[in-house]
Amino acid sequence: MVSDRPTFILSLGPFALMSMMLATMFVNVFAFSVDSRTNPATRKFSCINTMAYNLRLQSQKNTRNWMKINTLHAAGVNTNDEEVAVTxxxxxxxxxxxxxxxxxxxxxxxxxxxxxxxxxxxxxxxxxxxxxxxxxxxxxxxxxxxxxxxxxxxxxxxxxxxxxxxxxxxxxxxxxxxxxxxxxxxxxxxxxxxxxxxxxxxxxxxxxxxxxxxxxxxxxxxxxxxxxxxxxxxxxxxxxxxxxxxxxxxxxxxxxxxxxxxxxxxxxxxxxxxxxxxxxxxxxxxxxxxxxxEDTSTEQKPSDDKTMSNDxxxxxxxxxxxxxxxxxxxxxxxxxxxxxxxxxxxxxxxxxxxxxxxxxxxxxxxxxxxxxxxxxxxxxxxxxxxxxxxxxxx
Structure with a gap:
């Protein structure tokens, strides 16, 4: 069952939610190795620090599972466990x-x-x-x-x-x-x-x-x-x-x-x-x-062209x-x-x-x-x- 925290954060509206998403993903994706206790930006977003800390403790697979119940997933879309690149x-x-x-x-x-x-x-x-x-x-x-x-x-x-x-x-x-x-x-x-x-x-x-x-x-x-x-x-x-x-x-x-x-x-x-x-x-x-x-995706057509296999x-x-x-x-x-x-x-x-x-x-x-x-x-x-x-x- 999803906790009430994502619902509360989503209620803050698009500007606050985008700000939280961008700040959180910046900590996670770009992995700045700065102690949150000495970083004013991370002190300001204490809940974001907690989520980022939890993410670092998880394996890549467990991280994805955990994110299904946190704010980032609430602000995203359902995806498979495999990373999917754009075309x-x-x-x-x-x-x-x-x-x-x-x-x-x-x-x-x-x-x-x-x-x-x-x-x-x-x-x-x-x-x-x-x-x-x-x-x-x-x-x-x-x-x-x-x-x-x-x-x-x-x-x-x-x-x-x-x-x-x-x-x-x-x-x-x-x-x-x-x-x-x-x-x-x-x-x-x-x-x-x-x-x-x-x-x-x-x-x-x-x-x-x-x-x-x-x-x-x-x-x-x-x-x-x-x-x-x-x-x-x-x-x-x-x-x-x-x-x-x-x-x-x-x-x-x-x-x-x-x-x-x-x-x-x-x-x-x-x-x-x-x-x-x-x-x-x-x-x-x-x-x-x-x-x-994923059910809405178009059916992939088979191809004998070897160059297509890399897409x-x-x-x-x-x-x-x-x-x-x-x-x-x-x-x-x-x-x-x-x-x-x-x-x-x-x-x-x-x-x-x-x-x-x-x-x-x-x-x-x-x-x-x-x-x-x-x-x-x-x-x-x-x-x-x-x-x-x-x-x-x-």
Whole structure:
């Protein structure tokens, strides 16, 4: 019987849960040999230290069995005892690389944005050793920053016409890369992979923030959030997402309260705490993919081609990410850009009070990846990245 601890932690909501998952997996996967009594980060997460200590005492097989009743498994998907890598093509490109590429392409095609060449190189890309991995690897973080194109100055234009529709966009990838790999674009199939993608609209409007966090951890554990995060209460743009939600998230049963996972294509990721409820819409895709089982995988066709014998099939969760989740991601971005496009020439129509400033404060101080980034790259660099690049206020 599963203990009450996972249920309690899941009740804290996506931001707290992602933070705990990332911090715990960082201790386990990268195996920092630092005594928890002298490490401020591990003192802060005492329950995580306990779980990591227990993991180190177990054999690899017993660890997997133990994780079936701990928080990490509650935040993951069911897998076989054998380690399963992503397909060779997915490993070559990275699980979320095509998501990032598609996002950048679509945003640039709007003509509203351009690449920000002013971001310092040491903040747009950085790497650190992935200690404890089976092969010599590094953890690499890259950020593509997009800013508004400068409008042509015209003295006859009024201030409203000169306002930019989009404040900025950020596309950040964190991947585990084998040192022995030749060239770019090769990631470790069993390493951590994260995509953080945000688009902030004009700060004087009620338009939502596009907030997407896709987190995949070793052992086929995934935590996915796709949302147009409301910046005003009540949310005047909520109905815009109903069609997308019904097609890509809702199951065959009409159950909008999300009490039962049977009403959704993917298991609901857990309730939200009061502190973050205002940042999450009722039409979010928020899942841990825990209702994906091996029975849903496609049948493997036999082949006489010897080169095929070296390929490894995906887990059902990875297959879902590569296919259905990617389609939902594309459609979600399309819907968001469609909403922005309605007001491209009339921003004044959506001007109003919002809590975009408090949202940015929250992300800078409580971003789920912050504890892990602190350990990898240092607190000073991490805070600079959050303040100056990922979630700047100015």
């Amino acid at each position: 060779s093509s997915a490993a070559a490109d990275g699980l979320y690389k095509k998501f990032a590429d598609h996002a950048a392409e679509q945003l640039l095609e709007t003509g509203w944005l351009k690449n920000d060449d002013t971001v310092p190189l040491d903040l747009s890309e950085k790497q650190a050793p992935a200690r404890g991995s089976k092969t010599e690897s590094i953890v690499r973080i890259t950020t593509q920053a997009l800013i508004p194109k400068t409008k042509a100055s015209n003295s006859d234009d009024n201030d409203d016409e000169n306002k930019q529709l989009v404040r900025y966009a950020r596309i950040t990838l964190l991947e585990t890369v084998p040192v022995s790999s030749e060239g770019d674009g090769v990631v470790s199939p069993n390493g951590i992979q994260v995509l953080n993608f945000v688009v902030l609209p004009n700060a004087d409007t009620t338009l939502p923030v596009l907030g997407i966090d896709l987190v995949s951890l070793p052992g086929s554990r995934h935590l996915l959030l796709l949302d147009a995060q409301p910046m005003a209460v009540p949310n005047p743009h909520e109905s815009h997402w109903e069609e997308w939600y019904n097609k890509h998230v809702r199951g065959s049963v009409d159950h909008p309260e999300k009490i039962s996972d049977e009403s959704l294509k993917y298991a609901w990721g857990g309730d939200f705490p009061e502190t973050v409820k205002k940042y999450v819409s009722k039409y979010a895709l928020w899942t841990r993919l825990q209702n994906i089982s 490894t099939s995906t887990t059902p969760a990875v297959k879902a990410i590569q296919e259905d989740i990617f389609v939902a991601f594309q459609a979600h971005l399309d819907a968001y850009l469609e909403l922005l496009g309605r007001y491209a020439s009339d921003i004044a129509a959506v001007e109003g009070d919002n809590h975009q400033s408090s949202y940015l404060d929250y992300r800078r101080n409580n971003d789920p990846a912050k504890p892990m980034l602190n350990s990898l790259f240092g607190p000073e660099w991490t805070q600079t990245l959050l303040d100056k690049v990922l979630f700047p206020q100015d």
